[in-house]
Amino acid sequence: MSMNPLLRRRYRLDETPVPFVLNGVAETGRRGDTVLTAILSVSGSLRQSEFTGEKRAGFCLIGACQDCYVMMADGRRVRACSTALLPGMAFITDVGAMAEIGHE
Amino acid sequence: MTRRLSVDVAIIGGGLVGSSAALAMRKAGLSVALIDKGYCGAQASGVNYGGVRRQGRPPEQLPLSQRAHRIWSQLGAMIGMEAEYVRSGHLKLARTEKDFAKLEAYAETVRNYGLGLELVAGSALSKRFPWLSAQAVGASLCPEDGHANPRLVAPAFARTAERAGATVLELTPVRAVAATGSGFAILAGDDIEIRCRQLVNSAGAWSDHFAAQFGEPAPLTRIYPSMVVTEPLPLRLPMSMGEQGGSFYGRQVARGNYVMGGGRGLPLADPDFSRPSVKAASSVMQRAIALFPHLADAQVIRFWSGTEAEMPDGNPVIGPSETTSGLFHAFGFCGAGFQTAPAVGEVLAELVTLGRTTTPIQAFSIGRFRKVAVETAASL
Amino acid sequence: MSEPLSPVVVGAGPAGIRAAERLVRAGLRPIVLDEGQRAGGQIYRRPLVEDGRSYRGRYGSEAGKAQRLHQAFEALLPQIDYRPETLVWNISHSERGNQLDILSAGVHRQVDFSHLILCTGATDRVLPFPGWTVPGAYTLGASQTALKAQGCTVGDRVVFMGSGPLLYLVAWQYMRAGARVQAVLDTAPLASKRHLLALAVHAPRIVALGVFYGLQLQLAGVKIRYGVRPEAVLGTSQVEGLRYRRRTPAGEVVESIACDALAYGFALRAETQLADLAGCRFHFDERDRVWLPERDVLGRTSRPDVYIAGDGSGIAGADAAEISGELAAMALLEDAGRASADVARLVAARNRILRQRDILEQAFPFPADWFETVPAETTLCRCEEITVAEVRRTIASGSITEINRLKALSRVGMGRCQGRMCSAGAAELLSGACGVTADKVGRLRAQAPVKPIPLNFGGGKPEAWS
Numbered sequence: 001m002s003m004n005p006l007l008r009r010r011y012r013l014d015e016t017p018v019p020f021v022l023n024g025v026a027e028t029g030r031r032g033d034t035v036l037t038a039i040l041s042v043s044g045s046l047r048q049s050e051f052t053g054e055k056r057a058g059f060c061l062i063g064a065c066q067d068c069y070v071m072m073a074d075g076r077r078v079r080a081c082s083t084a085l086l087p088g089m090a091f092i093t094d095v096g097a098m099a100e101i102g103h104e
Numbered sequence: 105m106t107r108r109l110s111v112d113v114a115i116i117g118g119g120l121v122g123s124s125a126a127l128a129m130r131k132a133g134l135s136v137a138l139i140d141k142g143y144c145g146a147q148a149s150g151v152n153y154g155g156v157r158r159q160g161r162p163p164e165q166l167p168l169s170q171r172a173h174r175i176w177s178q179l180g181a182m183i184g185m186e187a188e189y190v191r192s193g194h195l196k197l198a199r200t201e202k203d204f205a206k207l208e209a210y211a212e213t214v215r216n217y218g219l220g221l222e223l224v225a226g227s228a229l230s231k232r233f234p235w236l237s238a239q240a241v242g243a244s245l246c247p248e249d250g251h252a253n254p255r256l257v258a259p260a261f262a263r264t265a266e267r268a269g270a271t272v273l274e275l276t277p278v279r280a281v282a283a284t285g286s287g288f289a290i291l292a293g294d295d296i297e298i299r300c301r302q303l304v305n306s307a308g309a310w311s312d313h314f315a316a317q318f319g320e321p322a323p324l325t326r327i328y329p330s331m332v333v334t335e336p337l338p339l340r341l342p343m344s345m346g347e348q349g350g351s352f353y354g355r356q357v358a359r360g361n362y363v364m365g366g367g368r369g370l371p372l373a374d375p376d377f378s379r380p381s382v383k384a385a386s387s388v389m390q391r392a393i394a395l396f397p398h399l400a401d402a403q404v405i406r407f408w409s410g411t412e413a414e415m416p417d418g419n420p421v422i423g424p425s426e427t428t429s430g431l432f433h434a435f436g437f438c439g440a441g442f443q444t445a446p447a448v449g450e451v452l453a454e455l456v457t458l459g460r461t462t463t464p465i466q467a468f469s470i471g472r473f474r475k476v477a478v479e480t481a482a483s484l
Numbered sequence: 485m486s487e488p489l490s491p492v493v494v495g496a497g498p499a500g501i502r503a504a505e506r507l508v509r510a511g512l513r514p515i516v517l518d519e520g521q522r523a524g525g526q527i528y529r530r531p532l533v534e535d536g537r538s539y540r541g542r543y544g545s546e547a548g549k550a551q552r553l554h555q556a557f558e559a560l561l562p563q564i565d566y567r568p569e570t571l572v573w574n575i576s577h578s579e580r581g582n583q584l585d586i587l588s589a590g591v592h593r594q595v596d597f598s599h600l601i602l603c604t605g606a607t608d609r610v611l612p613f614p615g616w617t618v619p620g621a622y623t624l625g626a627s628q629t630a631l632k633a634q635g636c637t638v639g640d641r642v643v644f645m646g647s648g649p650l651l652y653l654v655a656w657q658y659m660r661a662g663a664r665v666q667a668v669l670d671t672a673p674l675a676s677k678r679h680l681l682a683l684a685v686h687a688p689r690i691v692a693l694g695v696f697y698g699l700q701l702q703l704a705g706v707k708i709r710y711g712v713r714p715e716a717v718l719g720t721s722q723v724e725g726l727r728y729r730r731r732t733p734a735g736e737v738v739e740s741i742a743c744d745a746l747a748y749g750f751a752l753r754a755e756t757q758l759a760d761l762a763g764c765r766f767h768f769d770e771r772d773r774v775w776l777p778e779r780d781v782l783g784r785t786s787r788p789d790v791y792i793a794g795d796g797s798g799i800a801g802a803d804a805a806e807i808s809g810e811l812a813a814m815a816l817l818e819d820a821g822r823a824s825a826d827v828a829r830l831v832a833a834r835n836r837i838l839r840q841r842d843i844l845e846q847a848f849p850f851p852a853d854w855f856e857t858v859p860a861e862t863t864l865c866r867c868e869e870i871t872v873a874e875v876r877r878t879i880a881s882g883s884i885t886e887i888n889r890l891k892a893l894s895r896v897g898m899g900r901c902q903g904r905m906c907s908a909g910a911a912e913l914l915s916g917a918c919g920v921t922a923d924k925v926g927r928l929r930a931q932a933p934v935k936p937i938p939l940n941f942g943g944g945k946p947e948a949w950s
Contacts, residue, residue: 003722004744006620010661011535011635032533037634044722045619050336050360051869055721057619059866059905061626062526063519064607064755066900066936067866069403076401084521084532143889150892255892259882274883334939335900370578372763379932382574382585386592389939403936405900 003044006057007037021073021090029085036061036068036080039091046070046080046093107296109271111135113456114290114300116278116314117307118144120442121434123261124449125304127182130268132457137298138262138270139290141277141310145258148308149442151410152329153353153365154254155344156443157194158219159246160210164419164467165444166217171463172447173248183260187252188358193343194249195233197240197395203348204242211244219246235340238395244348251344251355254442261446281317283428302430302456309413311421311435318428321473322421324436327414328369330384332392333406336360340398352391362399364388369409380407414438415473422448422468424455432456433470489820490596492517492584494572494758495603497525498802499794499809501557503601506813508563510822515565515595517572517586523557525605525794526629527802530554535635542632544657545693549802574932575600575761582789585932592941599789599820601812602759603805604796606752611854611909612872614862615717620745627747628654637663639745643726645669645714647848648751649694656697659704666743667707669728671750671851674710679847687840707741713857717746729857750850752799753908759797760930762790768923771845772799773852774908775927781831783812784819791816804837855913864913865906867899872913879917886926890914900936903928 015030020038029038036058039046045055046068058068061081068080073090113129115122118140126138138144156176158169180186198204204225211221224232225242233243266272276293281303290298305314312324341356354364367384371377385407393400415421415436425431432455434448441448447463454461491507493500496518507514516523522530528543528550539547560566567588574585584595608623615621622630622638624646630636631654641664644655655668684691702708711731718725718740725742751772759777760766765786766775776798783791793812794805807830814830817823860873878884878894887910890896896910897903903910907928915922 003619006722006745007630007634007636007638008640008663009636010631010663011537012531012533015533015535032531032535032634034532034634037630037636041636049617049869054617054869055619056617058622059617059626060607060623061629062607063935064901064904065623065866067905069900077403082519082521143886146889146892259893263882332939335936370576379576382576382594382932386941389941393940400940402939403900404933404939405936406898406902407932 005042006040006044009041018085018087020085020088023092023094033085034081035070035078035083035085035089035091038085039070039080039093043093048095105295108299109137109296110299111137111271112300113137113302113304114139114288114298115304115306116281117305117311117435118258118262118272118274119147119149119306119308120145120258120261120445121149121448121452122304122306123258123265124446125306125434125452126265126270126272126449127261127268128449128453129456130265130270132453134456136265136270137273137300138265139273139276139278139292139298141275143259143274144262144272145255147410148412148437148439149258149445150255151408152254152412152439152442153331154251154355154363154442155194155249155353156189156252157246157249157344157346158443159194159196159221159244159249160346161440162418163214163217164464166214166219167464168444168447168451170218171450172444175446175450176443183257183264185256185260187256187260189250189252190358191248191250192355194246194346195343196244196346196348197238198242198244198348199240199350201241207242207244207348220248221246235342237397245343249344253357257442261449278314281314283318283431287430302432304432304434304452304456306434306452308435309411311413311433315433315470318425318431320425320427320470322433322436322470323416323473324413326371326375327412327439328371328378328409329365329412329439330367330369330380330388331363331365331408332380332385332388332404333364333408334362334399334402335405337362337399337402341396345395350391352388352395354392354395362392362402364392366391376411378409378411380409412437412439417472420468421470422451422465423470426469426471426474489598489822490515491599491601491816492595492597493601493603495525495605495794495796496520496523496557496566496568497603497605497794498528498553498805499796499812500525500601500603501553501560502806502809503603503793503813504564505556505560506810507817508560510817513563513565515567515597517567517570517584517595519569519571521569523566523568524550524554526625528553529629529633531633531635537635544653546802553806571935571937572758573934573937575758577763587937587941590938590941592937597789599791599816600762601783601791601793601809601816602762602796603794603809604755604758606754606795606799607904608749609751609753609908610749610905611851611912612862612864612906613714613716613858615719615723617863617866618717618719618723619721620719620723621717622745622747624648624650624654624747624749625752627745628657631657631661637661637745638747639723639743640664641666641743642745642747643667643669643741643743645671645712645726645728645746645748646750647671647851648749649690649844649848650749652694652697652701654747655701655706659701659706665701665704665706667709667741668701669712669714670708670710671712672710672847672849673731676847676849679843683840683843683847686836686843690840713851713854714748751848752795753904754798755796757902757930757934759785759790759792761932761934763787764790764792766927769798770923771842773850773911773922781811782815782827783808784815788819800834800837800841804834807834807837852912854909855916864909865896865899867901867905868895870894870896875910875913876917879914884914885918885924887911887914887928888926891928897928902931902934
């Protein structure tokens with residue numbers, strides 16, 4: 001199911017692009033983005049909750065609620081709201097989407 | 105206004121020992137008051153690791169431990185909840201040949217107690233436990249040992265005892281207790297007077313205070329566990345783990361958190377409270393990664409500590425007072441009372457009703473410390 | 485000559501910066517530890533890179549204050565030991581002295597201190613309702629942070645809900661940034677706004693700004709509603725709308741509004757975990773319905789070596805935070821025998837602000853009746869995913885009257901956020917169930933680590949501070 005991006009950029013529209021990978025697909029963020037901004041500017045969630053599998057997309061954006069942990073392709077997890085986006089970072093926010101890519 | 109209560113048995117201390125004793129005594133038809141200065145099961149019974157483990161106990165504890173093992177199998181029916189109890193197996197690793205020899209020797213010593221230990225060594229280890237990535241020479245498995253949620257078990261025993269008719273008095277510190285000749289008189293809480301024929305001292309790390317009031321020395325020291333909990337992670341560790349010759353222990357709960365401990369926490373200025381020590385927690389975290397490399401990217405979300413009581417010889421005190429008729433002690437479980445406690449409750453119920461128990465408890469007599477005290481005095 | 489001092493300031497927001505500045509003025513070189521990438525705190529938070537906006541564009545009416553604070557900090561930099569992106573996750577006092585456990589770039593270190601000034605700030609106070617975990621539902625503060633620091637809005641068609649002056653400000657800022665503000669849903673009744681008249685006498689600027697934002701929103705056709713209680717977020721994988729009730733003269737009506745994001749909150753909640761770990765005594769604050777570290781007018785806590793300032797010592801806003809940061813540093817210097825200064829003017833200024841906050845709280849009251857209508861299946865604890873029904877059941881079956889006991893038996897507050905997002909709700913729910921006031925159910929004790937730390941945090945021995 002495709003979801004709308006949750007965040008709308010209002011400034012830094014012409015800032016230097018920063019390439020990253022989301023669920024196996026090449027995407028582009030901007031210099032100065034947090035991981036949360038980069039991902040939610042192109043998609044609708046960051047992770048699934050552990051116990052009910054609900055989609056989550058962060059909540060407080062200041063490092064308090066701990067709801068925006070994102071899995072990186074190398075197994076590490078980062079708190080998306082307080083981690084700066086770096087070129088080449090790869091994230092998995094939807095395990096199902098990754099599995100589909102794997103089957104193709 | 106004074107509240108007055110008269111019961112057959114008063115129990116000071118609503119940990120798992122006191123709570124299960126209250127339930128067992130209600131089943132035997134006795135009237136019971138269970139008294140706790142705070143909440144039932146909030147101290148050692150609630151803050152321990154949650155291991156329901158027989159493996160590694162000294163032989164003198166095993167009859168009691170086996171009795172408890174049978175009670176644990178009926179936990180759900182008994183207290184109305186499973187409390188996350190699982191017979192996952194307890195696997196004790198040996199890092200060196202010398203440590204493995206100790207595991208072999210232990211298995212030989214306890215061969216007749218029915219623990220069903222399995223020794224696995226060398227290449228068989230990774231075949232038998234493919235999820236185990238740790239470098240180990242060998243291991244000893246007790247297949248029917250397991251773990252449970254310590255925060256839930258004792259409160260559930262207390263609530264079950266209450267529903268069965270026990271008077272449960274929480275937030276009710278005992279202010280004074282004395283023998284009256286025909287029994288005991290207790291002043292507790294703001295204004296509660298309790299009279300009872302028999303008295304149980306199961307006040308955990310606070311038991312020495314009550315034993316002393318009846319002229320019985322109890323060389324109890326306080327110990328503080330140092331626990332580390334990770335965020336919930338995919339299920340991978342199917343057994344509760346320990347180490348021969350090391351202090352690390354760990355398990356993964358059904359919700360995915362790894363619960364791990366080792367070393368000791370530190371008391372705060374008020375020694376009723378404690379904190380995990382960063383040093384102990386750090387070494388637990390280091391050891392966890394060595395044993396489970398897949399945890400290298402995990403986050404720790406919580407430490408915890410608490411207050412437990414330890415006796416100098418590693419065994420608890422269970423049995424009648426040697427100074428005061430009608431008084432029974434049960435305390436000092438040395439951080440390992442969670443598994444045995446429900447059986448201790450039944451033993452206490454037998455002691456107050458029959459004056460004897462079918463489970464051997466001689467090794468746990470409080471008199472063993474009086475003898476030591478007398479000998480020490482004589483040698484001076 | 486007295487002993488050398490090694491003061492540490494935790495937090496580089498308005499309070500922390502002014503505290504450090506005062507210490508530097510007395511000839512000291514404090515260590516300043518801050519979780520943020522750049523100093524300024526949350527209110528004067530700076531973007532990671534410049535985005536073309538002026539101070540006016542980013543901070544609006546508070547631009548002057550923001551700029552002065554940032555400039556003050558830049559000037560301090562050569563004279564302080566500043567460590568950004570550094571989490572203080574534990575405090576211990578031992579025979580060896582006082583120590584902070586910190587985490588920076590994934591590595592654990594220990595820092596000794598002679599004196600500590602805690603300026604740990606605040607987070608949004610939120611309450612649960614059906615759908616508050618759905619992607620697109622954010623705290624009010626989050627919506628402002630997205631705009632201020634990242635130049636983004638949460639969603640495009642946005643509903644703002646809650647209680648507090650920030651509600652109207654952020655809605656106005658969103659409108660200015662090009663978002664389509666669908667509604668401002670004030671949970672307080674319109675009648676409560678009469679208190680603003682009293683405030684206008686003491687703080688005409690605050691009231692004028694509030695009226696200005698409200699009028700501009702209304703002129704732009706934004707729906708403003710009072711006495712609102714949310715029923716549910718519409719949508720399950722993303723916010724699609726909000727259904728809510730509101731009181732009208734004709735009785736209660738239920739309405740729905742379409743939106744793709746919701747921002748909500750009920751003022752702020754002090755971050756007090758470190759004060760707790762430092763061993764400070766707490767008291768219950770009736771106005772904010774929360775436990776706060778005890779403090780004197782200058783910011784001394786019950787511990788002789790720990791001082792507290794800013795919103796982390798009780799919500800009073802950024803202006804008061806600047807003053808209280810300076811006062812805490814002055815108290816420290818006086819206690820260490822370094823200086824005694826005339827604090828009367830600053831204390832009076834802070835007291836004026838505190839009186840204004842009391843009136844503001846009446847104009848934007850906390851919705852104390854919240855749990856009377858929250859459905860049982862609502863998630864209360866976001867981390868552990870525990871529902872209101874499960875918590876009510878645990879309270880009843882365990883005869884629970886105390887919040888730490890509730891945590892032990894229900895897991896509420898036991899997850900990654902350690903109760904930051906659910907403790908206000910849990911306390912209200914428990915006190916309601918017990919039929920007592922919120923102070924009677926106790927205070928959720930803080931535990932180290934105050935935020936998650938990596939298991940592999942860099943070796944058995946902490947690296948020495950260099």
